[in-house]
Amino acid sequence: NAGVTQTPKFQVLKTGQSMTLQCAQDMNHEYMSWYRQDPGMGLRLIHYSVGAGITDQGEVPNGYNVSRSTTEDFPLRLLSAAPSQTSVYFCASSFGLMGSDYGYTFGSGTRLTVV
Amino acid sequence: SQKIEQNSEALNIQEGKTATLTCNYTNYSPAYLQWYRQDPGRGPVFLLLIRENEKEKRKERLKVTFDTTLKQSLFHITASQPADSATYLCAFHSYSGAGSYQLTFGKGTKLSVIP
Numbered sequence: 708n709a710g711v712t713q714t715p716k717f718q719v720l721k722t723g724q725s726m727t728l729q730c731a732q733d734m735n736h737e738y739m740s741w742y743r744q745d746p747g748m749g750l751r752l753i754h755y756s757v758g759a760g761i762t763d764q765g766e767v768p769n770g771y772n773v774s775r776s777t778t779e780d781f782p783l784r785l786l787s788a789a790p791s792q793t794s795v796y797f798c799a800s801s802f803g804l805m806g807s808d809y810g811y812t813f814g815s816g817t818r819l820t821v822v
Numbered sequence: 823s824q825k826i827e828q829n830s831e832a833l834n835i836q837e838g839k840t841a842t843l844t845c846n847y848t849n850y851s852p853a854y855l856q857w858y859r860q861d862p863g864r865g866p867v868f869l870l871l872i873r874e875n876e877k878e879k880r881k882e883r884l885k886v887t888f889d890t891t892l893k894q895s896l897f898h899i900t901a902s903q904p905a906d907s908a909t910y911l912c913a914f915h916s917y918s919g920a921g922s923y924q925l926t927f928g929k930g931t932k933l934s935v936i937p
Contacts, residue, residue, distance in 0.1 A: 711865075740925070749929035750866070750911070765924055797865050810856050810868025811925065 709734050713798050713814035720788040720821045728783040728817050730798035736812070738801045739781040743767065743794040744816075750797065756781055788821045795819070825849060828912060828928040835902055836936055843897040843931045845912035852914035855888055855895050860909045860930065869910075870897075902935045909933070 714729045732739065740755035752765030756775040770792060772784040781800075785792060795818050799811040825848045835841045845855070853874050858866035872879045872888045872895065879886045885898040899906050909930040915923045 742927075747929070750913075750927040752924045752926075755924065799865075808871055810858070810871055811866075812868070813865030815865050816863075 711798055711800055711812050711814035713796075713817050715817060716815065718817060718819050720785070720819065722788060722790060722821060724788050726785050726788065728785070728796055728798075728819075730781045730783065730814060731779050732781075732798075732800040732812070733779065734800065734812065735778060736800035736802055737778070738803055739775065740765070740799050740811075741771070741773065741781070741783045742797045742799065743792075744797060745794050753783065753796075785819075790821045793819060793821045826912065826914060826926055826928045828910075828931045830931045831929070832932045832934070834934045834936060837902060837904060839902055841899040841902045841906070841933055841935070843910050843912075843933065845895040845897065845928055847893050847914060850914070850916050851890065851893075852916065854915055855886075856913045856925070857884075857886055857895075857897050858911040858913065858927075860911060866911055899933075902933075904935045904937050907933055907935050 711732045737758050741753040742750040744750050751767050753771050754765055754773040756762045759775050759778050762773050762775055775781050795816050797816050798814040801811045827846045829844045856871045857869045859869055860866040870886045872886045874890055883900045887896045909932045911927050911930045913925050913927040916926045
């Protein structure tokens with residue numbers, strides 16, 4: 708089925724470890740983004756990309772890196788995990804920055820716990 | 823800074839009634855406003871997008887209005903059903919500088935439809 712696929716669904720990390728959250732879409736969307744969702748804070752933008760080779764920072768980029776080598780994939784790297792990065796992470800994609808009449812398509816999320 | 827607020831964290835409504843959710847924004851004039859539905863443990867799902875020159879938009883039992891004078895969007899679910907119980911998020915594209923835009927979300931309103 709077409710959509711946004713995130714892996715893994717759950718992850719526990721120790722403080723200081725690094726890891727990559729994977730995101731892939733098969734809808735040929737130009738725009739992809741990563742959000743984190745915390746209780747009482749809502750969804751906050753971490754990084755986004757408007758096309759292969761182009762990335763930019765969102766509201767809360769510190770501690771995260773991204774790259775976009777293909778249209779389909781947009782991995783999120785945690786460089787040195789901290790307990791403050793415990794959250795649910797969502798990847799989203801759309802045809803364009805403004806979303807069009809189809810809005811953004813979100814993945815099912817990765818629930819990350821840093822101990 | 824741009825701000826988006828959903829005035830109720832939770833709303834309980836009797837089955838069959840019309841649910842009305844409110845989204846207010848400040849310090850910005852978005853050209854588009856979007857509404858999403860989020861179920862527990864899942865990613866947001868796009869429902870409707872309304873443009874600043876559209877006063878109202880409908881999709882089945884859903885209706886969205888956009889009042890640029892009041893800086894407010896209303897989201898209505900008519901003939902509500904228990905299956906409509908979920909958290910509803912509004913979002914708009916805000917300018918983040920240097921030609922970049924980001925989709926900013928409200929914290930959501932949790933709707934419970936009581937049989």
